[in-house]
Amino acid sequence: MPPRTTPTERQRRLGAELRKLRMKARLSGDDVAALIDADRSRVSHIEAGRVDVPRNGMYKLLRAYGCEDGPFFDALMAMAHDRGKGWWDEYGDVLARRALDLAELESRAESIRVHEPSAIPGMLQTADYARAVIASIDGDHPHLERWVQFRLDRQQVLNDLSGYHAVIHESALRIRVGTPAIMRKQLLRLVEVARLAHVTVQIFPFERGPYSPHGRSFSLFCGPTPQLDTLYREHPSSAEFIGDGDRVAEYDKLFEKLASLALAPIDPAAAPEAQGACDSLSLIQHLLYELR
Template sequence: MALRPNPTLRQRRLGAELRRMREQAGLGGSQLARELGIQPAQITQMESGKSGISAERLRTIASVCMCTNEPLIEALANMASERGKGWWEEYRSTLTIDFLEVAELEGHAERITFCNTVYMPGLLQTRAYASAVFARIVPSLPPQEIETRTAFRLRRQEVVRSGATPLRAFIHEAALRMQFGGPVVLVDQLAALLEDSERPGISVRVVPFNIDTFPGAGENLIYIEGPVPELDTVEMDVSQGALFFDSPANLAKHRTIFSSLEATALSEERSRDFIRSIMKEVTSTHA
């Protein structure tokens, strides 16, 4: 079977979990290869995501590695059995890989949680707001690139609009006040956020300036839950693109951050009142 030249994020994650399983068993790649009766290079290829693996072989590896975590094994076997491509593959020749990997994560998520300090969560942005966010990138993007990125972001929102994937958003007051595209765009965005907060499966909670302690750093974070906790992923938005973290230590750290947000953010109803007050303030200031 030909090797994959560019394995997807999900294929690489499957390989990383196989490597983690092997290392937890204290086995080297050559030792595992000997147990399976294959070449060591094949272990390297599977663990890098460049080579596929059957669900049967995955279960054999789990047995050799003395893994008894049945929910994890079953989830990995399901990943190994996946066939077909997601809708985001249509954009592979027009957008950078970061965009596709974010959509791939969201497309397989059990729940998505945002922590935003600068701008609204991408899955809750209006067309005008999203376009303005992309328009402020330095160096400037050509109009067609802005339109492609905006259309892709709106397509991602179908995941949430369908109600199939629950979404929680913890939004700092700074992000609610930051203007992209001017006050009219902001007011329309806040109105859309209020409407979304009433949708089934969507929770919007505000973290105001007067909260004593804001957990974590100031990055925009996304916590994407998998079918089992071991397959969760943290995404961090930075100016250069998206960074992904899935080590047990990183997952534990960010679970603590989001647990703190859960305890300190305003309730959903008080958050809606807070958003309405900002809308009123912006409208009166720029009337």
């Protein structure tokens, strides 16, 4: 089978991890080629995510690289033998590869942390809000409704996560998306989702002033081993998946700082009289009042 021309993010990440392990073990491409009975070009394709590694070959590589038994070893083996098929495949004809890669990454995550400065996170959007956001970009697109459904289908992962934590800037709640009724329903949705025990929603208010990271949208995806945690950043016309441990750690600290500066999380279970004077729920209730 010829090398694939467009590997998925999972395939690229696996190849990158194998290359890092090989370099750490100080083995050359020729050394590895001899180990798996292949030529040097195949090793290059493996490390670029363009070809797969048979189970026995993957086991040999990890052993030769000194990767010890444990969560990291198991996770790499699982990534290598994951068929990469999922519900997102049915959208392959209308969505870019990065959107499908994001859905696959979400499906593999155990916990997700999201910072959004100007929009409600996709995982928490109502259908009407999502439709209005997407329509503002390309309202005449023939596949608009499938794009909306894809965003809603992504939300099913909320049921499988051990934790979901969103820090949303107040501007995202005040920017009018669609009609007042759409915004009101969306704000109520935030409170509704926050009722889930593993979901944390915080609002970063204007009054806390400027803090450099709050101008950028980013997500942190965590799994069974921190070596494979991923930072996802969106740009106006592109997106990037970052697996570098130092960058992930940097954004982990940024998120913790944002969370510490944001208002206390929404706690819908608390009685109204127990709510703090300045917490996330109080701010949302104030905005709901303004939308009457």
